[in-house]
Each structure stands twice: as structure tokens, then as C-alpha cells.
Amino acid sequence: PVLHRIDLITVRLPFVKPFATSVHTWAVKEALLLRLESDGVVGWGECVADPDPFYASETTQTVRHIFKEFLLPLLTPGQTIGELLQRWSPVRGHGMAKAMVENALLDLIARQQDRPLHALLGFSERRIQSGISLGIQESIPALLEAVAEATSRPYHRVKLKIMQGKDIAWVGAVRAAYPKLTLMADANGDYGLEHATHLRQLDAFHLTMIEQPLSYSDIVQHAALQGELATPLCLDESIHNLDDARSALALKACGVINIKQGRVGGMIESLRIAALCQQAGIAVWSGGMDETGIGRAFNLQLQTAPGFNLPGDTSETARYFNQDIVAPSVVLADDGFIDLPKGPGIGVTVLEDRVARFTLARESIL
Ligand code: OSB
Ligand code: MG
Numbered sequence: 001p002v003l004h005r006i007d008l009i010t011v012r013l014p015f016v017k018p019f020a021t022s023v024h025t026w027a028v029k030e031a032l033l034l035r036l037e038s039d040g041v042v043g044w045g046e047c048v049a050d051p052d053p054f055y056a057s058e059t060t061q062t063v064r065h066i067f068k069e070f071l072l073p074l075l076t077p078g079q080t081i082g083e084l085l086q087r088w089s090p091v092r093g094h095g096m097a098k099a100m101v102e103n104a105l106l107d108l109i110a111r112q113q114d115r116p117l118h119a120l121l122g123f124s125e126r127r128i129q130s131g132i133s134l135g136i137q138e139s140i141p142a143l144l145e146a147v148a149e150a151t152s153r154p155y156h157r158v159k160l161k162i163m164q165g166k167d168i169a170w171v172g173a174v175r176a177a178y179p180k181l182t183l184m185a186d187a188n189g190d191y192g193l194e195h196a197t198h199l200r201q202l203d204a205f206h207l208t209m210i211e212q213p214l215s216y217s218d219i220v221q222h223a224a225l226q227g228e229l230a231t232p233l234c235l236d237e238s239i240h241n242l243d244d245a246r247s248a249l250a251l252k253a254c255g256v257i258n259i260k261q262g263r264v265g266g267m268i269e270s271l272r273i274a275a276l277c278q279q280a281g282i283a284v285w286s287g288g289m290d291e292t293g294i295g296r297a298f299n300l301q302l303q304t305a306p307g308f309n310l311p312g313d314t315s316e317t318a319r320y321f322n323q324d325i326v327a328p329s330v331v332l333a334d335d336g337f338i339d340l341p342k343g344p345g346i347g348v349t350v351l352e353d354r355v356a357r358f359t360l361a362r363e364s365i366l
Contacts, residue, residue, distance in 0.1 A: 007365065010031070010359065041111050042108070056237065058095075071091065095241065098265045116342075118305075129338075131156055155332070158174075159313065161186050168201045223252055249277070256283045259287065286299045297341065
């Protein structure tokens with residue numbers, strides 16, 4: 001498309017509650033939004049990078065830099081997304097920056113064609129499974145309270161964040177109180193291979209999987225750990241692209257991959273990873289990065305693709321924000337499923353007055 005306006009907008013939305021993990025506690029959602037306009041049609045992308053490098057090495061500032069200096073100059077009217085991704089291939093890494101731009105272009109193109117994004121990608125509408133990720137709590141009673149609140153809504157599965165010192169007894173207490181709950185744990189890389197015997201105690205709680213127990217940069221030690229545990233491992237931080245997924249499968253490092261489209265470079269790379277995993281009989285699901293309604297809408301559209309058969313981290317808007325920047329909000333139906341929003345593109349309407357209310361900085365690039 002011919003772009004008539006390009007804006008980078010930094011927004012900061014207060015979370016309903018701070019989100020604590022083994023690596024950091026985020027009290028607000030600060031995100032970089034990309035707004036593209038062509039002949040009055042607007043497409044939006046949301047970058048999943050945080051202002052800090054504690055989940056991933058990219059930050060909102062590196063994304064701004066890579067976008068302006070290296071990605072934007074390679075954008076030309078009339079090129080397909082496939083051609084663009086090919087032209088971007090000399091830019092190593094920076095998947096979060098690439099995803100932001102790819103997302104905004106896909107939303108724009110789908111809106112220009114007045115079609116939902118899933119249709120543009122070739123997938124039929126389907127209802128999406130839900131899941132909730134609970135941050136690390138102060139105490140076991142506080143955790144049980146958080147699980148009680150989560151299970152008061154019909155989520156298909158609950159994920160507990162764990163870390164050293166807040167793990168076996170904590171997950172065990174939840175399992176004892178909820179014998180039938182579909183439950184998993186996410187360590188965000190807090191353990192080492194020397195903790196294999198310790199982590200093996202989690203096998204008793206029949207978790208559906210343990211996400212990223214070991215380092216964000218490791219694949220091979222996960223393979224060794226998987227050999228020691230009955231519970232399937234799931235990789236999140238370690239998977240940056242299709243090559244990483246191929247390495248993980250070849251090494252039998254995991255039984256499941258958490259595909260975050262915002263982390264792996266966008267929707268197209270996500271579909272490649274999902275197809276590879278499907279061929280290998282490995283389950284995938286869509287993770288989340290506590291996105292605003294823009295990023296979450298992309299995650300919903302992605303889950304119409306084949307292979308996304310496990311409930312992911314797509315939760316109701318109300319558990320993240322009192323006020324979001326899109327309408328409609330994500331709400332679970334009585335059976336726990338999420339109905340895709342109906343509109344063109346990512347399906348939701350971006351509320352520009354809300355965006356303005358939460359804007360920290362706005363940079364007009366074109
Ligand atoms: O590790 O999956 C993670 C949120 C921020 C950073 C990392 C992670 C998460 C989540 C929550 O677990 C996902 C969500 O609810 O969007
Ligand atoms: Mg994770």
C-alpha cells in the first residue's frame with residue numbers, strides 16, 4: 001500500500017494488578033504502537049517489546065531504532081508481505097520490531113480489502129480457546145485466592161508463574177484444591193539443569209506442561225531436562241524464529257511450543273512454525289505479552305490457523321485493564337471460548353481518543 005501517514009505512538013496503560021514473574025514485575029503496560037494510514041484507511045500494529053530488556057533483549061527503544069533506520073527504508077508501495085520479509089532478512093533478529101510493522105501492514109491490507117485478517121491469511125473463522133496466566137503471588141493463600149478468582153470465569157486452563165522458592169509447595173497447594181483443573185507452570189528461565197531432581201517433583205501434579213524452566217538462550221539443556229521429566233516441556237523465550245523451532249524439535253527439547261507472534265517476527269513466521277510443529281506432531285498455542293487490545297486481537301486471529309489446538313494465554317480484557325484502547329473487549333462465552341471480533345482487519349475498532357488519553361509520546365514519521 002501507498003502510505004500517507006506513519007506514526008509511532010508510545011502508550012502507557014495501568015494494569016488492574018501488577019504482573020510479577022521470576023524476571024521482573026510490570027506495574028503498567030508500556031507499548032509502542034504503529035499507526036499506518038493509506039487513503040483514509042488505518043492499520044495498527046503493537047510491539048510486544050517492553051521498555052526494559054528483562055523478558056527479551058529487544059526494548060521499545062531498540063525497536064524504534066531498527067524500525068526507523070533499517071525496516072522502514074525497505075518498505076515500498078506494491079510489494080507483498082512475502083517480498084518485504086525477504087528484503088528484511090539481512091536484518092538479523094529484531095523479531096519484535098519486524099512483527100510490529102508486519103502486523104500493521106496486514107491489518108491495513110485486510111481493512112483495505114474489507115476482509116477479516118484470518119480470511120486474508122486463508123483461515124476460516126473459529127472460536128478461540130481461552131487461558132489465564134497468573135503472576136507470582138506474595139503467599140500460597142494469595143495464590144489460592146488468585147486461582148479462585150480466575151476459575152470463577154470459565155477459562156480452559158490456568159497457568160501459574162513459578163520461581164525458585166515459590167514452586168513445588170505452591171503448585172501442590174493449587175493442585176490439592178483443584179484436582180481436575182487444567183494446570184501448567186511457567187518459570188521464565190529461573191532454573192538450571194542442576195535443579196532437575198527438584199523440578200521432577202512437579203511430575204506429581206500432572207501439569208499439562210512446564211514452560212521455559214531453563215535459560216532464555218538455551219535449547220540443548222532443555223532436551224536433557226526433558227529426558228528427566230515426565231511432564232512435557234514448553235519453550236517460550238528460547239524460540240525466536242523457525243530455525244530455533246527446528247533445533248528444538250531435532251533435539252527433542254520440548255513437547256510443546258508457545259508461539260508468540262510478536263516475539264517470533266510476526267504472523268507469517270508464526271504460521272511457518274505452526275506448520276513445522278504440526279508436521280512433527282508437536283502441539284502449539286498462542287502466548288501473550290499482556291498486550292493491549294490491539295496485540296491481543298492479532299493473537300486471536302492467529303489462533304484460527306491449523307495447529308493451535310491448545311488453550312493459550314488469551315484472557316479477558318478486564319483482567320488486564322479497566323480501560324482498553326479497542327472495542328469490543330475480549331469476554332469469555334459461558335463455555336470459555338472467545339468469539340472472534342467481527343470487523344475487517346483484526347476485527348476490533350481502535351478508539352483513538354483512548355489512545356490519546358494513554359499516550360506518552362507520539363512521533364510522526366511521515
Ligand atoms: O512468559 O508467557 C510469558 C507476560 C509477559 C511476559 C512474559 C509472559 C507473560 C505471560 C502472560 O505469561 C501472557 C498474557 O496474559 O498475555
Ligand atoms: Mg512464558
